[in-house]
Amino acid sequence: MTLRKDSQGIMSATTGITETSAEVALSGLYEISRILCSPIELGVMLVQVFATLENFLDMNACVCVLLGEGDRVERIVGSHGDPVISRDYFMSMPERVLGHIVTHKAPLIVPDIANDQTIGFRAKPAWAVNPRQVGLIGVPIPGRDGIIGILVVDCKAFSPDSPVIALNTRLLAMVGNLIGQTVRLHRLVERDRERLMGDLDRRTEVAKLGVTTPADMADVRIVGESPAITAVMEKIRIVARSNATVLLRGESGTGKEVFARALHQSSPRAKAPFIKLNCAALPETVLESELFGHEKGAFTGAVTARKGRFELADSGTLFLDEIGEISASFQAKLLRVLQEGEFERVGGTRTLKVNVRIVAATNRDLEDAVTKGKFRADLYYRLSVIPVFLPSLRERPTDIPLLAQEFLDRFNQENGTELQIDPNGLSVLSGCYFPGNVRELENCIRRTATLSRGIVIGEDDFACHSEGCLSSVLWQVGGADKAVTPPAKEPLLLSLQEVPPSPSSPPVDAPSSVRSEKEILEDAMEKAGWVQAKAARILGLTPRQVGYALRKNGIPIKKF
Template identity: 40%
Template sequence: MTSRSELVEHELEILYLVSNVLNSSVDLHSKLNNILEILHVDFHMLSGMITLRTTENDSLSICEVYSTDVDKSVRYQIGEGLVGAILDAGSTIVVERLADEPRFISRLGLYNSELSFIGAPILVDKTEVVGVLTIQPHNKEFLGEKARFLEMVANLIAQSVKTLHINERKQQDLLDERDNLRQALVKNYRFENIIGHSEPMLKVFDIIRQVSKWNTTVLIRGESGTGKEVVANSIHFNSSCSQGTFVKLNCAALPDNLLESELFGHEKGAFTGAINQRKGRFELADNGTIFLDEIGEISASFQAKLLRILQEGEFERVGGTKTITVNVRIVAATNRNLEQDVADGLFREDLYYRLNVMPINMPALRDRLEDIPDLADFLLKRLSKQQGGRPLVLKESALRIYMKYSWPGNVRELENRLERAAIMSNNGVIDRDVVISTGLDDGSVMSPTPQHTIKVDFHDENLDEREKVIAALEQTGWVQAKAARLLNMTPRQIAYRIQTLEINVKQM
């Protein structure tokens, strides 16, 4: 017979072993399984089982059990059997002979009904029951002491479970944040959120809708500032690749050696400074989309390396020999005349045809001037947020100047000029005078395409008097007498208005 002092000494040895297991780097399930093995082999506590509380339906599910023939899909509800009773009461239960316990329901066929039973709650912060540890001592000696020992083991387990739950919550928070960001991106890049209702843009929308259905390589063409990256985002987030990563790289920003490392990655020691292995953009974009901007700027030597991944979907890291295969949707963009570059021997013809499977031609802003009011409204709202929610208003007199400009810098230039005008406007009202103060006026370079004018309703009560006078003057070529007739005024009256409203008269 074991003495009480021998039992205590043995318990201390077991607690030391359990602590070492819990401090190891293995996952929680392995830790719990190892603890049950220690209790069985070293302490002769049989039929060990650890159940953990589920958050979905507040039941207990079997996490680990020291047996190979147990159905782990069994769930214990609060108050159901001995395990459910421990969950309900949050306190230890000791049964001297299991066959005499009416709450024992033997759902698992695990326990010997002739032996004793001890079940201890796994408590976090001394109050929250997160699980139950159950065991069968091989004899009835010192059941009270063994119960207290099992409570100590359960308390040690509780700290690991708590850490697991904290990590799970953090992981879930990160997943939720990722999903929220992805939903926001999808919302931002829906087709209807790309600004424009002009005929050229409607054609672009039709092509985006079609190419988004398939994993086709897309080549977006157009001048700088026309919104090629916005279209690339839209293609990705409206395609079957949308759950994958969207990775982008400006090919013109890096020399060949850095470009190769960026796209394909490198092995440790591949070159000076390569202190660790590094994945490239193609690996990061696996099962997603890679956007290669300024694709026409890459050198002839690098074009051959890029052609291989377009053809085969495989590559090696810089300094490596292992072939890596990826499944990546490629969207490229350029403002160059690739056909001329092919003719001049600057761009490989085979690479050109690999890229130009589905071209999308982005119209210049001068070819869709009717989109400027909507674009300006969208950009001003974004500027307003950047300036702390400051209200910004674009007057029609300012808009008419914007509608007559040729916009060599396209939408990017429009955004820059609007920001400049917002800064120059003390009260947030951008009118003709503010636009002129930024260096743009009616004498600016005119668009070679037919002009898009804004029709002004001179009876519109929402249009202030200054705007009406300026609109009338612009419509009549700044001939005051003609403008007066449009406004039902005399020449003297309109001259007085021009003076009192401080309108800078344009000399024709």
């Protein structure tokens, strides 16, 4: 297939049949997405993107401007390749180009800069050109919390109502979105590496001195006295003495990283590094470099050799979170390291050996994934030498008050407050299902403490009391792929006749015949003056459970 540019600046493909502009633009997006997934330095990556754009757009030059805190210009990368030329090129543009795109968060289109009356090109000597020669298209680069940069292309002048220009603008907007995601990923990886190197330097210094700091020992504190959590902690203490690989299993939010740290600190490796990596957070190309490291020149942008996390965790523990999310090809690479304890850096030929304790974690059903061929059976057996199943919060309800008090104490310490939870508030928490487990309980405490109007948190302060808690959607309205299932004895799913009334509340008068759940609810609401909190105390339920039951039975709330 051969490519040529038509008179409007869009590539045409000729194989005997001419492709449409939209099809060519789609192939351009595919090529650009491949470049942005490459494990190379960001500046080099963007220059390659601009070179690809030049094959699909009739452009003169292109520049990408990345912004830092306070909309400060952090980096300028241009199609020229030379940073100085790229910076001079952008600085020759009117300031309104950047301000207009960032302020309006929308593309800027100047069909002919010689006739521009608003942006200010006519006042710039570098842009003094004849009419119908140069036009400009600029699009924002979005981030999570706003605009993090702009992408500007100057090209041949065009008609404002040209459909090809509209397509080019949409193409550039999509490229800007892809660049925004890539820049955010690179910044996250860089921040994580800086934190990791700082943590490694600190731990290495501590290891040289032979001292364990109080901060190290305070990193992990597992709260709970229930039989379920006590059994897990006992198993962790036994397993910690060996070097066997451990696989932590459990629902999301059960605290897998906390237990991994506890295992490390209980082991003879406690003074060595504890390195963690979320396998689901990085694409495969970046994941390989992060775990195994790379040699200088291994790929474009690899200007120096860099250690991977296996080397950084030597003599210590490597925690691989979300291990069930790695691709099939990467599973084979990881298997060799687990079997032989050796690997090569990306682009290297020297075999490196490390002494690393592997602790992996997942909330996926690995057995089902192995059966369906989505996870290698040999890797599964290598990881699941010692499986440790972490209990969900509904399996340890007696720990809820202890955890709630722990999270409130942390909140008080961080914010300089002295909040407390009264017994009624703890009772509300004990009646909740918490499909998000410990993480959801912590978020609930922080949210309630932040919005509390007094120094004592009562039942009226919780979102579930005012029917503002929507976590039940995760298990009552979830699809087939939901991570958790409702408990077998959830009061909302049973007849209220099976729920005994509170000992401190007057019993509901029942006739000799068995009454329906709807009748019991209506009777209790009438006695409580249609106040759900009072009806909950009469029935021995929580206000949220009463609210669910009312909606389930189609009982409208009477207001006076």
